[in-house]
Amino acid sequence: MRHKLIGLLEQSPVIPAVKDETALTRAAGCESRVLFLLGGDLLTIPGWIARTHEAGxxxxxxxxxxxxxxxxxxxxxxxxxxxxDGILSTRPHLIRRGRELGMLTVLRVFAIDSKAVGNLQKETEMVTPDVIEILPGTLPKVIEKLSRRLPIPLIAGGLMAEKEDILAALAAGALCVSSSENSLWEV
Structure with missing residues (x-):
């Protein structure tokens, strides 16, 4: 069954990820109807939640x-x-509990290599989140930024599934790429 907050996520192309009070203040004035609260502690998170609700x-x-x-x-x-209203987590048992309670559940997955991506199918069979957040989301941009900042050459690895992936990484500044996909070894 589709969670009622999915519609709000669809209406907001960018969901603010709030890590501190300053960001919360800025995010309260944005168009998105959903905020991801990525921080706080036992004493501050109740206030962050209240301020988020006060902002509608x-x-x-x-x-x-x-x-x-x-x-x-x-x-x-x-x-x-x-x-x-919902939780993000990398832990399936917490996602399962959130679903039991009727909260929006977001499983956060770090797509660090093809094995991690491959395990995603098995993980989502154990627990069905409402949404999956995959990180990194913009690898070519990250490569470009790091290639300008670091004096060390970069090798782009993981998730190279098509020739276009390789070309994008190289165009972004990677020295080369690594891939376990043998069909790409002769690109």
Whole structure:
């Protein structure tokens, strides 16, 4: 069943990711109707959630990043009690509990290599989140930024599935790429 907040996510091409009070103040005035709260602690997160609601927005809390919360299901219950509308987490058991409680659930996945991406299917079979957030989302941009900042050449690796991936990485400034996809070894 589709969570009711998915529609709000679809209406907002950019979801502000709030890491501190200053960012929360700026995000409160933006068009998005959803905020991702990526920080805080047991003392501040209730206030962040309240301020998000006062701005007419939904609060989705990255439970793994709230200082003082243990990676236990009761932490999800506590966030719901504080008014959180959803949770982000890398931990499937917390996502499962959020779904049980009717919260929007966002499984955050670090796509560091083809194995991590391959395991995503198995992971989502264990628990079905409402949304999956894959990081990094803009690898060519990251390569370009780092190639300008660092005096060390970069090798782009992981998730190279097509010739276009290689060309994009090279155009962004990578010295070369690594790939386990043998069909790309002769590109």
């Amino acid at each position: 927005k939904q609060a989705v809390v990255h439970i793994d990043l709230v200082n003082g919360l243990a990676p236990k299901e009761v932490a999800v219950d506590w966030l719901l009690h504080q008014g959180a």
